[in-house]
Amino acid sequence: MDIPKAESEKSMRGSRQAFTEQLEENLKLIRTRIQDERLRKRHLILGTRTKTKVSLLYVEDLAYEGIVKEVYKRLDGIARDEVLDSGVAEQLTKGDTRSPFPQYQATERPDRTAQALLEGRVAVLFDHSPEALLLPVTLNTLFQASDDYYRHFWIVSFLRVIRWLAAFLAAFLPGLYVAATGFHTQILPTNLILVMAEARKGVPFPGIVEVLLMELSFELIREAGIRMPGAIGNTIGIVGGLIVGQSAVSANLISPMTVVIVAFTALGSFSVPNEEVSEALRLVKYLILVLAGIWGIYGVVLGGWLLLIHLAGLKSFEIPYLYPFTGGEMNQGADLKDSLIRSPMNRMWKRPVFARREQRVRMGKSGKE
Numbered sequence: 001m002d003i004p005k006a007e008s009e010k011s012m013r014g015s016r017q018a019f020t021e022q023l024e025e026n027l028k029l030i031r032t033r034i035q036d037e038r039l040r041k042r043h044l045i046l047g048t049r050t051k052t053k054v055s056l057l058y059v060e061d062l063a064y065e066g067i068v069k070e071v072y073k074r075l076d077g078i079a080r081d082e083v084l085d086s087g088v089a090e091q092l093t094k095g096d097t098r099s100p101f102p103q104y105q106a107t108e109r110p111d112r113t114a115q116a117l118l119e120g121r122v123a124v125l126f127d128h129s130p131e132a133l134l135l136p137v138t139l140n141t142l143f144q145a146s147d148d149y150y151r152h153f154w155i156v157s158f159l160r161v162i163r164w165l166a167a168f169l170a171a172f173l174p175g176l177y178v179a180a181t182g183f184h185t186q187i188l189p190t191n192l193i194l195v196m197a198e199a200r201k202g203v204p205f206p207g208i209v210e211v212l213l214m215e216l217s218f219e220l221i222r223e224a225g226i227r228m229p230g231a232i233g234n235t236i237g238i239v240g241g242l243i244v245g246q247s248a249v250s251a252n253l254i255s256p257m258t259v260v261i262v263a264f265t266a267l268g269s270f271s272v273p274n275e276e277v278s279e280a281l282r283l284v285k286y287l288i289l290v291l292a293g294i295w296g297i298y299g300v301v302l303g304g305w306l307l308l309i310h311l312a313g314l315k316s317f318e319i320p321y322l323y324p325f326t327g328g329e330m331n332q333g334a335d336l337k338d339s340l341i342r343s344p345m346n347r348m349w350k351r352p353v354f355a356r357r358e359q360r361v362r363m364g365k366s367g368k369e
Contacts (some may be wrong), residue, residue, distance in 0.1 A: 003029070004130075006109050007173035008275065011147035015111040023053050023151060024128035029110035030057060042068075044075055047083040052129040054089075057113075062120040062355045067317050071122050071135065086126040086133050096314055100283050103316050105134040105142060112146040118362075120355025121203070136316040136354055138323045140339050142274040148342060157341040162271065164340060169268030170281045171307070174211045175292035175300045177261045181207045183296030195257075202252040208293035210254050214262040215285070217244050319353065331360065 003025075006018040019026045027041065038061050044054040056073060058068050074093040083089055094103040104124075107113060108131050113123050116134040124133040143163050148156045160272065185193055203210065221240040245263075248254040265285065272278040284307055291299030315323035324335035334350040337343035351360040 004341045006284060007144060009107060009273075010113070010197055011109075011111050011145060011150075013150040014147045015109070019130045019132065020106045020126075021128050023055060023125055026110070026125050026130075027055060027057075030113060030117070030123070033110060033114040034059070038062075039117070040074060044072070046075065046089065047081060047157060050083055052083045055125045057123040057125065059117050059120070061323075061357040062118070062351070062359050063122055064120070064354075064356060066135065068122055070317060071124065075124070083126075084128070086124070086314060088129055089124075089126070089249040090133060091193055093132045095316065099310065099314060100280040101139075101311070101314065101321070102142065102274070103314065103321075104134075105137040105274070106131045106144075106276065108132075109146050111172070113145065115149070119352050120359070122247070136319040137279075138310065138316065138319060139321055140324060140335075142277050143241050143272070144338075149345070153342045153344050159257060160340055160342065162265045163273060166268040166271035167277070167281060169276065169286045170272060171286060172300060173217065173261060173268065173306065174285060175288035175303065177258075178211055178289060179296040179300050182293070183291055196255070199255045199257050203255050205253070208289065210258045211261065211289060214245075214248070214254055214258055215265070215289075217248075218262055218266055235333075239333050292356070323353065332358075 004018045004020065005016045009018075017029065019029065031039070036059065038059050039280070040058055040060045042056040044055055044056065046052045056068070056072060056075070075089060078089060078092050080088070080092065090102075090104050090106070091097070098101065104117075107116075113132045113134065117123055122135055124135075143160060152165075180188055181196060188196075205213070215282055221244065224240065245254075245259045249256050249259060269278050269282060272281065284303070287306075288300055288303035291303045293299070295302065311321055312326065320327045323330065324333070324339055331350065331353040335352050337348055338352070342348075349361060351362050
């Protein structure tokens, strides 16, 4: 059977393989990467009508037995007559169903799944689904790419800073723009204020309405591009964005600066490596935008505070969502070496907090187990 190439999680180095929709083939892709007799799998059948086959994978001496049992219990407790995809099971078993942020990590890459298993995490594979669900998960792991460990640590560290900056832009840039132009113009340089005032001459809408119109227009273009076939979808995304933006500026409905802000916000959203995190930040963006339109910079601060409280309250199988930025002492601070900045490979001698405490040392002085 032909193995497809990874499409949504492309990498510069490393394997190009992606999961198929056949469970047995996916298990083989994992087994070829982890040839350890301690790799275990447990099988389930979900859906009284669909009889979907599910495999739960873990490395016996690395994964916590309590986490394995809890995952199995949650999956086995799904009382539903149809489970056609891993996304259904994810929604039915996640800890906080109200949160838009992912509490499982979905990946199409076998090498990423193997990495997670060797860190002491658990993988769940579904028949007819070309993805694996990895758990536990933290916000930090969702900002890591599979080839982060195949490249030089300075390059990876720089790219990770860019990703976190992109996430900030995706969530806060429109709100900051509305707050600065509508409430706190004194924080902007005089020349910039004059340029923006000249650009807004003749625009009939306040700043928040401008941004909302452009953001919603971009959401329509993005959705249309996804739903249309390959080449047509790409054309709609590029041409549609150019035409809508240029036409809105020419008609004096939108100022050029608003188009620039929305463009940078979209680039920030696309730069987040996990699609589900990117989607959650798109929702957060509108909340902060509304708060900024009401209270200015105080609304932006309030939105950021609410977001931080929400993330701090999330847990994935008892692992804090903001780990290792909070609770870093759980692994003596070792996981901070693989967070915003990635340390050299020879200094990352401990496994993450997901693994059993007695098995966290993975590299000795000689480089062997």
